Amino acid sequence: MTLITDIRLRRILDSRGNPTVEADVVTESGGFGRAAAPSGASTGEYEAVERPPAEAIAAAREHAVGRLVGDAYAGNQREVDSILHAADGTDDFSEIGANSAVAISMAAAKAGADVLGAPLFQHLGGAFRGENFPIPLGNVVGGGEHAADATDIQEFLVAPVGAPSVEDAVFANAAVHSTVADLLEERDVPCGKGDEGAWAPSIDDSEAFEIVDEAVSMVEDDVGFNIGFGLDVAGAELYDSESETYEYSDTSRDTDEQIAYIAELVREYDLVYVEDPLDENDYDAFADLTDEVGDQTLICGDDLFVTNTERLIDGIERDAANSILIKPNQIGTLTDAFDAIELATQNGYDSVISHRSGETEDTTIAHLAVATDAPFIKTGAVGGERTAKLNELIRIADDAT
Ligand SMILES: C=C(OP(=O)(O)O)C(=O)O
Numbered sequence: 001m002t003l004i005t006d007i008r009l010r011r012i013l014d015s016r017g018n019p020t021v022e023a024d025v026v027t028e029s030g031g032f033g034r035a036a037a038p039s040g041a042s043t044g045e046y047e048a049v050e051r052p053p054a055e056a057i058a059a060a061r062e063h064a065v066g067r068l069v070g071d072a073y074a075g076n077q078r079e080v081d082s083i084l085h086a087a088d089g090t091d092d093f094s095e096i097g098a099n100s101a102v103a104i105s106m107a108a109a110k111a112g113a114d115v116l117g118a119p120l121f122q123h124l125g126g127a128f129r130g131e132n133f134p135i136p137l138g139n140v141v142g143g144g145e146h147a148a149d150a151t152d153i154q155e156f157l158v159a160p161v162g163a164p165s166v167e168d169a170v171f172a173n174a175a176v177h178s179t180v181a182d183l184l185e186e187r188d189v190p191c192g193k194g195d196e197g198a199w200a201p202s203i204d205d206s207e208a209f210e211i212v213d214e215a216v217s218m219v220e221d222d223v224g225f226n227i228g229f230g231l232d233v234a235g236a237e238l239y240d241s242e243s244e245t246y247e248y249s250d251t252s253r254d255t256d257e258q259i260a261y262i263a264e265l266v267r268e269y270d271l272v273y274v275e276d277p278l279d280e281n282d283y284d285a286f287a288d289l290t291d292e293v294g295d296q297t298l299i300c301g302d303d304l305f306v307t308n309t310e311r312l313i314d315g316i317e318r319d320a321a322n323s324i325l326i327k328p329n330q331i332g333t334l335t336d337a338f339d340a341i342e343l344a345t346q347n348g349y350d351s352v353i354s355h356r357s358g359e360t361e362d363t364t365i366a367h368l369a370v371a372t373d374a375p376f377i378k379t380g381a382v383g384g385e386r387t388a389k390l391n392e393l394i395r396i397a398d399d400a401t
């Protein structure tokens with residue numbers, strides 16, 4: 001029933017107005033799945049290769065589509081994804097493009113779920129997936145590679161850890177986002193939004209900390225539950241490998257100073273989550289920071305691990321972190337993403353499922369987070385391509401409870 005009988009690939013727009021790859025997968029019994037690849041701006045050095053969409057589509061049509069159609073079963077995700085790997089023939093999807101690969105992989109999963117008549121999270125997670133729902137990490141102020149002339153730290157995130165439901169959590173994040181705008185207005189700071197819908201004011205990081213901290217307290221008082229504070233430092237974007245320093249607008253820090261600075265922030269703001277505090281090549285510095293504050297917060301590797309089990313094994317061996325960011329397009333297939341999550345879980349690492357700065361209306365990551373019992377999902381706070389995932393999470397929780 002889930003035999004794949006047709007795959008269609010096309011270019012569609014992403015949230016930045018750039019082209020990306022969309023895939024439709026059709027099965028013998030009329031099952032249908034559609035998915036689109038997201039795209040990063042602050043990409044990790046070791047990510048699978050995203051090719052220009054027109055090239056990725058042509059290459060996937062030439063090498064992959066013929067191998068899948070008539071031979072692969074959409075209900076058998078590992079088979080679909082291993083055919084994608086074989087069709088590509090490289091170890092980083094540089095032939096067919098990780099963007100074509102991930103779009104086909106996710107569309108096949110949706111087609112499989114469609115035939116089975118199960119929601120995607122149930123198909124991916126199985127009957128015994130657990131009963132938890134992820135806490136949404138919402139990006140309320142941001143800069144770095146996601147907005148010009150804004151904060152050095154890429155993402156100031158809020159994490160409504162005390163929210164009684166997904167719905168309460170999603171609305172709390174939106175409330176903090178809107179309270180931040182009020183506080184910026186009070187201070188006469190004009191601002192637009194960055195790529196992920198976070199406010200992108202031209203202020204320094206210390207003022208951003210003050211404002212987000214105040215907004216979090218105000219919303220906490222209002223909603224009556226605990227809202228945590230987190231960061232994506234995107235350390236690799238700040239790191240200058242020649243001077244071996246982290247370059248901020250107003251200062252420069254060597255690695256020891258960077259570790260001390262982040263540890264201090266963890267204590268001062270009681271941070272519940274810190275992503276990529278250090279450069280993507282510096283496992284040892286990650287390990288030093290994790291040793292210092294890993295019992296108080298999640299130290300999460302995004303550019304460090306790039307959803308790659310080999311890099312995660314290196315990290316586990318060195319105690320480099322205690323959590324991994326999972327972005328399916330960093331590695332190219334859902335199977336690879338699942339393998340990274342499984343390895344993380346076996347080794348006591350938490351998995352945080354994440355969007356990219358360039359997104360579409362695709363909601364696969366909401367299902368992936370529920371299917372794998374991930375404690376957090378990072379998918380913005382506002383903006384159509386972000387609320388697509390957040391609203392899907394609300395629907396999943398509504399259907400599942
Ligand atoms: C979502 C992120 O940004 P990008 O998609 O630009 O890598 C991130 O760095 O976590």
Ligand SMILES: [Mg+2]
Nearest residue numbers: 232275276302
């Ligand atoms: Mg990141």
